[in-house]
Amino acid sequence: MTEFLLVFALAIGLGWPLGRYLAAVMRGEPMRGDRLFLWLERPLYALIGTNPQRGMSWRGYAGAFLISNLILALVVWLILMTQAWLPLNPNGAPNMSWDLALHTMVSFLTNTNQQHYSGQAQLSYLAHMMGIVTLQVITPMMGLALVVATLRGFFGGRNAQARKADGQDQTPVDVGNYWADVIRPTLRFMLPLCLLWSVLLTSQGVPATLDGGPVIAPVDATVEMKEQKIPLGPVSPMVAIKQLGTNGGGWYGPNSSVPLENPTPLSNLLETLAIILVPIAAVFMIEGLTGRRKFTGLVFGTMLAMSVASAGFAIWSEGFSSTSQDIALMEGKEVRFGAEPSALWAALTTQTSNGSVNSMHDSLAPLTGLVTISDMLINAIWGGIGSGLQQFLTYLLLGVFLAGLMTGRTPELFGRKIEAPEVRLLAVLVLLQPLILLGLTAITLAVPGLAGNSNPGFHAVSQVFYEYTSSFANNGSGFEGLSDDSIWWNVTASFVLAAGRYPALIIPLVIAAMLARKRQAPESTGSLQIETPTFALTLIAVIVILTLLQFMPVLVLGPVADHLSLIAR
Amino acid sequence: MSLHDVNTIAHPQGHVSTTVYDKGLIRGSIGLAIIALVGFGLLYPLAGVGLGQTLFPSAANGSLIERDGKVLGSALVAQPFADDRYFQPRPSAADYDAMGVSGSNEARTNPELRQRIDETRAAVAQRNGVALDAVPSDLVTQSGGGIDPHISPQGAAVQIDRVARARGIARDVVEGLVAQQMEGKQFGLLGQPRVNVLELNLALDALASPASGAPAANQ
Numbered sequence: 001m002t003e004f005l006l007v008f009a010l011a012i013g014l015g016w017p018l019g020r021y022l023a024a025v026m027r028g029e030p031m032r033g034d035r036l037f038l039w040l041e042r043p044l045y046a047l048i049g050t051n052p053q054r055g056m057s058w059r060g061y062a063g064a065f066l067i068s069n070l071i072l073a074l075v076v077w078l079i080l081m082t083q084a085w086l087p088l089n090p091n092g093a094p095n096m097s098w099d100l101a102l103h104t105m106v107s108f109l110t111n112t113n114q115q116h117y118s119g120q121a122q123l124s125y126l127a128h129m130m131g132i133v134t135l136q137v138i139t140p141m142m143g144l145a146l147v148v149a150t151l152r153g154f155f156g157g158r159n160a161q162a163r164k165a166d167g168q169d170q171t172p173v174d175v176g177n178y179w180a181d182v183i184r185p186t187l188r189f190m191l192p193l194c195l196l197w198s199v200l201l202t203s204q205g206v207p208a209t210l211d212g213g214p215v216i217a218p219v220d221a222t223v224e225m226k227e228q229k230i231p232l233g234p235v236s237p238m239v240a241i242k243q244l245g246t247n248g249g250g251w252y253g254p255n256s257s258v259p260l261e262n263p264t265p266l267s268n269l270l271e272t273l274a275i276i277l278v279p280i281a282a283v284f285m286i287e288g289l290t291g292r293r294k295f296t297g298l299v300f301g302t303m304l305a306m307s308v309a310s311a312g313f314a315i316w317s318e319g320f321s322s323t324s325q326d327i328a329l330m331e332g333k334e335v336r337f338g339a340e341p342s343a344l345w346a347a348l349t350t351q352t353s354n355g356s357v358n359s360m361h362d363s364l365a366p367l368t369g370l371v372t373i374s375d376m377l378i379n380a381i382w383g384g385i386g387s388g389l390q391q392f393l394t395y396l397l398l399g400v401f402l403a404g405l406m407t408g409r410t411p412e413l414f415g416r417k418i419e420a421p422e423v424r425l426l427a428v429l430v431l432l433q434p435l436i437l438l439g440l441t442a443i444t445l446a447v448p449g450l451a452g453n454s455n456p457g458f459h460a461v462s463q464v465f466y467e468y469t470s471s472f473a474n475n476g477s478g479f480e481g482l483s484d485d486s487i488w489w490n491v492t493a494s495f496v497l498a499a500g501r502y503p504a505l506i507i508p509l510v511i512a513a514m515l516a517r518k519r520q521a522p523e524s525t526g527s528l529q530i531e532t533p534t535f536a537l538t539l540i541a542v543i544v545i546l547t548l549l550q551f552m553p554v555l556v557l558g559p560v561a562d563h564l565s566l567i568a569r
Numbered sequence: 570m571s572l573h574d575v576n577t578i579a580h581p582q583g584h585v586s587t588t589v590y591d592k593g594l595i596r597g598s599i600g601l602a603i604i605a606l607v608g609f610g611l612l613y614p615l616a617g618v619g620l621g622q623t624l625f626p627s628a629a630n631g632s633l634i635e636r637d638g639k640v641l642g643s644a645l646v647a648q649p650f651a652d653d654r655y656f657q658p659r660p661s662a663a664d665y666d667a668m669g670v671s672g673s674n675e676a677r678t679n680p681e682l683r684q685r686i687d688e689t690r691a692a693v694a695q696r697n698g699v700a701l702d703a704v705p706s707d708l709v710t711q712s713g714g715g716i717d718p719h720i721s722p723q724g725a726a727v728q729i730d731r732v733a734r735a736r737g738i739a740r741d742v743v744e745g746l747v748a749q750q751m752e753g754k755q756f757g758l759l760g761q762p763r764v765n766v767l768e769l770n771l772a773l774d775a776l777a778s779p780a781s782g783a784p785a786a787n788q
Binding site: 002003006044047048049050054055056057059060063064067068070071072075091118120121129130131133134135137138159171172173174178179182183186191194195198199202203204205206207208209210211213214216218219220222223224225228229230231232234236237238240241252253254255257258259260263264265266268269323326327328329330331332333334335336337338341357358359360362363364365366454455456457458459462479480481562565566569 | 588589590591592593594595596597598599600601602603604605606609610611613614615616617618620621622624625628629630631632633640641642643644645646648649650651652655659664665666667668669670671672673674675676677678679680682683686690706707709710711712713714715716717718719720721724754755756758759760761763767770771774
């Protein structure tokens with residue numbers, strides 16, 4: 001309970017000022033720190049060839065997002081396939097196969113960090129830094145940029161006043177400057193925070209070195225093992241951005257359960273806090289960006305309610321239910337943490353699309369596994385930086401549409417009507433998830449030899465469904481017993497990763513730009529009131545019905561049946 | 570998607586315009602990639618390493634334990650101990666290979682996990698001469714990474730008799746050493762009480778070795 005209370009108190013207490021600061025950064029107006037940061041930023045804008053004040057339409061913005069992803073994709077793919085020939089490889093990591101490199105690249109490009117490899121042995125220091133850390137830093141900021149652009153669109157775009165004077169339709173909606181929206185929060189917000197976390201984590205024992213680790217002889221000479229190599233590296237900076245950037249891909253294969261990656265209960269608290277800190281700050285950012293305190297309250301309240309419910313259920317399942325008395329409780333867990341902090345982490349890491357772990361999710365109680373899968377299916381309880389809020393906006397549009405139909409009022413968001421073209425686009429997003437997840441899960445389970453399960457029975461269903469759910473949610477955690485470094489898994493998971501990232505980020509931006517072009521009716525007592533607890537409850541109901549009920553059969557076949565067979569033992 | 574600029578009117582620098590400019594996406598993307606690879610991928614981690622090495626050199630280099638210039642291990646990596654004179658660590662799915670860190674990833678309902686736990690439990694109970702029920706979960710399960718350096722207080726307690734007998738020293742001495750090596754909750758709040766097995770075993774060896782200057786063991 002201590003960790004639970006501390007993490008939420010600290011995340012909300014620190015997230016509030018950080019969110020206000022982040023809003024100032026994204027507004028792009030003169031602010032404190034400009035003297036240093038403008039000096040740093042000017043040459044970067046010159047290299048990019050942009051004037052940071054100049055806006056883009058949604059087409060230019062989305063195009064810049066896609067092309068900049070493509071170029072980074074090619075470079076990182078190349079680095080991974082040639083790392084053995086490049087410098088900074090003291091532990092002699094070999095080149096990656098094309099399919100493993102493809103999956104690894106897509107996985108980090110989509111802010112997922114699902115890993116079908118073990119970093120300490122299969123990646124060089126250079127590939128870890130320039131391949132992995134590069135994407136870990138920039139992809140959450142790209143997600144943030146997209147949601148900020150979408151929010152600008154919802155309120156008419158940055159040129160709303162001028163367009164009004166123009167007579168609306170003539171000028172395209174200015175949703176912001178993509179380059180500035182990525183560069184500014186990275187330099188002014190993310191990297192300073194990461195450096196602080198990196199140093200704090202090193203103080204607890206997370207390595208920060210470029211030297212290869214020593215090889216030692218065991219103290220007890222009677223054991224079979226004759227030597228042990230201690231894997232070190234520039235671990236701490238990577239773990240900092242891994243936790244803060246809703247990334248999740250660790251230096252070591254088993255992630256933050258490895259004592260070198262998460263040495264003490266304090267480092268565990270810092271890393272748990274870092275999972276939700278920036279996603280919460282992004283919610284508080286809404287107020288500073290849009291001036292809507294009540295709307296911010298709606299988003300925060302809805303997410304907090306779901307977050308506390310999910311974390312509470314996981315902690316109950318792992319620490320207080322009948323399955324917590326199991327002798328197998330500590331399987332996959334670390335003594336220094338114990339059951340409750342492991343359950344708290346499992347819930348938060350799946351809520352936020354982070355995907356790092358401090359215990360092996362495969363070995364958690366089945367009901368804790370149910371919580372983690374449900375969190376990923378919703379994927380908007382805080383969610384990934386930017387992408388979580390974007391997913392929430394999708395649910396919000398659907399909620400407004402459904403509530404409008406139920407009360408017989410025209411569905412309106414901020415005074416602009418949601419009509420057939422917008423709903424059609426939303427339907428694409430809503431249908432993509434079940435089609436891809438259920439379709440691929442069914443194929444993988446039906447065709448012999450594809451799944452590569454390590455566990456028998458109902459848990460095998462959970463293993464496969466978890467992997468695709470985690471890919472689509474851009475989460476990255478796994479029921480890691482799965483033998484997932486196969487061409488089938490690498491290629492299908494790469495497809496799911498991309499399908500879960502790009503439409504979910506871009507379609508809401510398109511909808512926002514469409515809404516921005518509509519005439520804004522003054523919000524009156526006749527409009528649907530969305531900034532109320534009633535609507536928040538409606539929204540939660542929409543989210544639960546939409547995501548959990550449609551997956552009910554597979555959840556029953558997987559974790560629920562697994563639980564029933566466990567307690568029937 | 571057509572990426573042509575919608576309006577080509579030139580804008581004065583630093584002035585918020587009413588029009589949009591969608592050109593230069595490829596050049597911009599290449600520029601951003603260079604900035605990301607060099608600035609975020611290279612300079613940021615190097616800054617983290619530099620700060621860590623300056624402020625916390627021992628921790629930054631893997632919390633290594635050295636005696637007389639020889640590296641004996643890392644306080645953060647479990648070593649295997651088989652001899653009866655030593656406390657045993659938790660079982661490892663990776664056979665204590667720190668380059669191959671791994672958990673078992675076996676589900677609670679996996680019969681193989683159940684069988685392994687039953688066998689380990691029986692073996693631990695027999696080796697230490699304690700009841701089956703006295704053996705705690707951490708001594709019969711494999712940790713997440715396979716190199717968990719700690720055991721629980723109960724995990725240490727069940728081994729004290731056996732270690733004292735094998736070393737031919739009084740039980741009180743071993744018990745005192747375990748108490749001395751015990752780490753409580755951090756700040757009395759966080760995590761679980763625990764003992765670092767490598768450090769405990771090294772302290773036992775130091776007790777026995779007259780060169781260390783520690784009080785001689787009462788053999």
